[in-house]
Amino acid sequence: MTTLTLQDVSYCYPGGKLVLEGISAEVLKPEVIAIVGPNGAGKSTLLDLIAGQKTPMSGTVQIAGHATTALQRDELCRLVAHVPQHVPPDVPFTVEEVVLTGRIPYGRGLYENDEDRAAMELALRRTKLESFRDRRFSSLSGGEKQRVLTAAALCQQSQVLLLDEPSAHLDPENEAQLWELFQDLRDSGHLIFVVTHHLALAAQNSDRIWLLDRGKLVADAPPCDALRPDRLQEVFHVPFHWNESAEGRVFLTYGR
Amino acid sequence: MAADLQSRARWVLSLSILAAFTAAVVCPFLGGLGLDYAKLWRHESPDWNIFINLRLPRTFLALLTGAALSGAGALFQALMRNALATPSSLGIEAAAALGAVTAISLFSGDETGFPLVWFAALTGAVIVVALVATIGHIGRFPTFTILLTGIALNSICTAFILLLHSLAGITKSFQITHWLMGGIDAVEYPVLLMLAAAILPICIWMLRLARVLNVISYGETWAIGRGVDCQRITWQGFAAGALLVGTTTAVTGPIAFVGLIVPHLMRRIVGPDYRLLMPASIFGGAAFLVICDTISRTVLAPIEFPVGVTTALLGGPFFVWLLWSR
Numbered sequence: 001m002t003t004l005t006l007q008d009v010s011y012c013y014p015g016g017k018l019v020l021e022g023i024s025a026e027v028l029k030p031e032v033i034a035i036v037g038p039n040g041a042g043k044s045t046l047l048d049l050i051a052g053q054k055t056p057m058s059g060t061v062q063i064a065g066h067a068t069t070a071l072q073r074d075e076l077c078r079l080v081a082h083v084p085q086h087v088p089p090d091v092p093f094t095v096e097e098v099v100l101t102g103r104i105p106y107g108r109g110l111y112e113n114d115e116d117r118a119a120m121e122l123a124l125r126r127t128k129l130e131s132f133r134d135r136r137f138s139s140l141s142g143g144e145k146q147r148v149l150t151a152a153a154l155c156q157q158s159q160v161l162l163l164d165e166p167s168a169h170l171d172p173e174n175e176a177q178l179w180e181l182f183q184d185l186r187d188s189g190h191l192i193f194v195v196t197h198h199l200a201l202a203a204q205n206s207d208r209i210w211l212l213d214r215g216k217l218v219a220d221a222p223p224c225d226a227l228r229p230d231r232l233q234e235v236f237h238v239p240f241h242w243n244e245s246a247e248g249r250v251f252l253t254y255g256r
Numbered sequence: 257m258a259a260d261l262q263s264r265a266r267w268v269l270s271l272s273i274l275a276a277f278t279a280a281v282v283c284p285f286l287g288g289l290g291l292d293y294a295k296l297w298r299h300e301s302p303d304w305n306i307f308i309n310l311r312l313p314r315t316f317l318a319l320l321t322g323a324a325l326s327g328a329g330a331l332f333q334a335l336m337r338n339a340l341a342t343p344s345s346l347g348i349e350a351a352a353a354l355g356a357v358t359a360i361s362l363f364s365g366d367e368t369g370f371p372l373v374w375f376a377a378l379t380g381a382v383i384v385v386a387l388v389a390t391i392g393h394i395g396r397f398p399t400f401t402i403l404l405t406g407i408a409l410n411s412i413c414t415a416f417i418l419l420l421h422s423l424a425g426i427t428k429s430f431q432i433t434h435w436l437m438g439g440i441d442a443v444e445y446p447v448l449l450m451l452a453a454a455i456l457p458i459c460i461w462m463l464r465l466a467r468v469l470n471v472i473s474y475g476e477t478w479a480i481g482r483g484v485d486c487q488r489i490t491w492q493g494f495a496a497g498a499l500l501v502g503t504t505t506a507v508t509g510p511i512a513f514v515g516l517i518v519p520h521l522m523r524r525i526v527g528p529d530y531r532l533l534m535p536a537s538i539f540g541g542a543a544f545l546v547i548c549d550t551i552s553r554t555v556l557a558p559i560e561f562p563v564g565v566t567t568a569l570l571g572g573p574f575f576v577w578l579l580w581s582r
Contacts, residue, residue, distance in 0.1 A: 053480055077483035084477040088337070091474050092528040101471050105483035110467055110531055111262050156482070 002064045002159035003028050009059035019045045021215045032182045032192045034202035037212035043195045047162045051082035077105035081153035085164040095132045095148050102155030123154035142169030160191045179205040200252045268532045272539035279546040284311040288557025310442040318440045318549045319542040321508050324455045324500040326541020329515025334469040335493045342515040343501040347384050347409035352505035354413040355380025361420045374506035381502030389494040438509035438564030440549040454503045458496045459538050466530035511564045513571020518544050
């Protein structure tokens with residue numbers, strides 16, 4: 001089973017601004033982990049460090065027992081698939097071609113093989129994108145593009161998925177489907193990290209919350225504990241309330 | 257889909273090789289002076305000499321130069337993720353020209369043969385490519401800024417060329433002017449062999465890199481996340497581009513717009529996939545320059561004008577059209 005360990009990880013940008021400081025955490029079983037925090041808290045940087053896009057200034061990131069810095073890029077990408085916040089919207093390729101980029105870590109031959117195509121079909125099916133396969137990526141809506149990028153990450157068949165604000169452009173139906181997909185993937189053995197600003201959805205759908213504030217991990221706990229109103233108010237500087245609906249559903253609201 | 261792509265790639269490769277081959281076979285027989293085919297068949301002079309020592313090496317030079325400039329254009333456009341990136345817009349051609357003009361200015365006529373001018377042009381190209389790549393890497397600037405930097409370097413190199421030109425005596429000045437006009441002249445076969453030895457391996461490397469170039473066009477973050485070592489590929493690509501442009505510019509002088517026109521034309525025909533686009537650009541560029549050279553030496557025959565004039569006259573309007581249609 002794939003595990004992930006962060007050991008006293010710090011990172012500062014060239015120029016000296018400390019973005020992450022002394023982050024330590026361990027994930028030993030498949031989980032959906034939502035990474036939340038205010039703007040500039042270091043959420044995307046943390047994903048970049050796990051993905052090997054950036055190198056920690058100090059500390060280590062270990063995936064399946066290997067330090068990410070000791071792995072070749074394609075070895076690392078067979079373990080971790082990263083969907084960044086921004087991809088150029090005018091990529092001139094079809095949905096199939098975008099999804100197949102997930103197979104690059106498995107071989108640099110000029111053409112994809114049967115195994116690559118099988119992985120692509122599975123990814124398209126899981127993200128319900130079969131009917132989009134021949135559409136141009138640039139012609140899709142923001143939400144559809146996000147699903148295609150998620151499909152590409154699935155096609156990579158990595159056990160760790162890192163998604164940076166994947167539901168930013170999605171309508172409620174697609175957003176709910178995406179979180180369901182994350183839970184399905186968790187059930188099939190994946191570790192899913194989702195950076196999100198949707199605290200309520202994160203609370204409903206994730207197993208654990210990593211709450212970041214000014215580069216520090218201030219909570220690593222199940223949602224009901226990590227998202228305590230007093231803690232959230234301290235981090236976000238607005239009051240939060242847990243409420244209960246008439247049907248007994250618990251939800252989070254905020255604002256004065 | 258992959259089978260379909262492979263079959264399309266085979267077609268594109270076959271057709272573009274056919275285009276280059278046809279141009280290479282037909283164009284040497286065209287020219288201001290009609291060849292007597294009977295004499296040619298019997299290897300009799302002057303027709304045999306004109307064919308073997310003038311037109312054939314000239315055609316081979318156009319093939320190699322067209323392939324190199326067009327392939328370099330496609331490569332830079334992929335690495336920079338910008339449709340306007342070319343050896344000219346990045347300042348590489350002007351830097352190679354500055355190197356060559358410096359060599360012509362500083363050394364006597366006997367010394368300014370192929371090896372010296374070749375070395376000087378290559379040095380100029382490599383310095384500017386290293387500068388552009390370093391600026392891009394250290395500053396992590398967007399490609400638009402890097403392109404503008406290339407345009408500024410282009411102007412600086414052009415200014416130095418003008419300075420050297422104005423300081424040169426009449427003989428040197430004529431030599432520099434002739435060289436700067438850019439032309440496909442008959443060269444000796446050993447020079448062609450050296451050029452081929454420098455260009456062909458790089459072209460093969462670029463063809464093999466096509467799938468990775470596709471991923472790079474999604475942006476660096478996406479490419480790195482798919483296991484591509486973008487930094488290494490970018491440095492290798494810039495070095496390869498500098499070699500292609502520096503090597504050919506040293507022999508032909510600057511030839512504008514080939515690196516822009518052909519990849520864009522091919523992109524319109526075969527699409528954005530570099531597995532199709534790269535072979536189409538390389539062989540299409542080869543055919544294009546052979547045709548342009550034939551136009552240059554036949555349209556106003558017996559007067560010949562430099563091939564740079566033909567490519568610029570075709571490329572200028574194309575460039576404007578490209579800007580308007582974006």
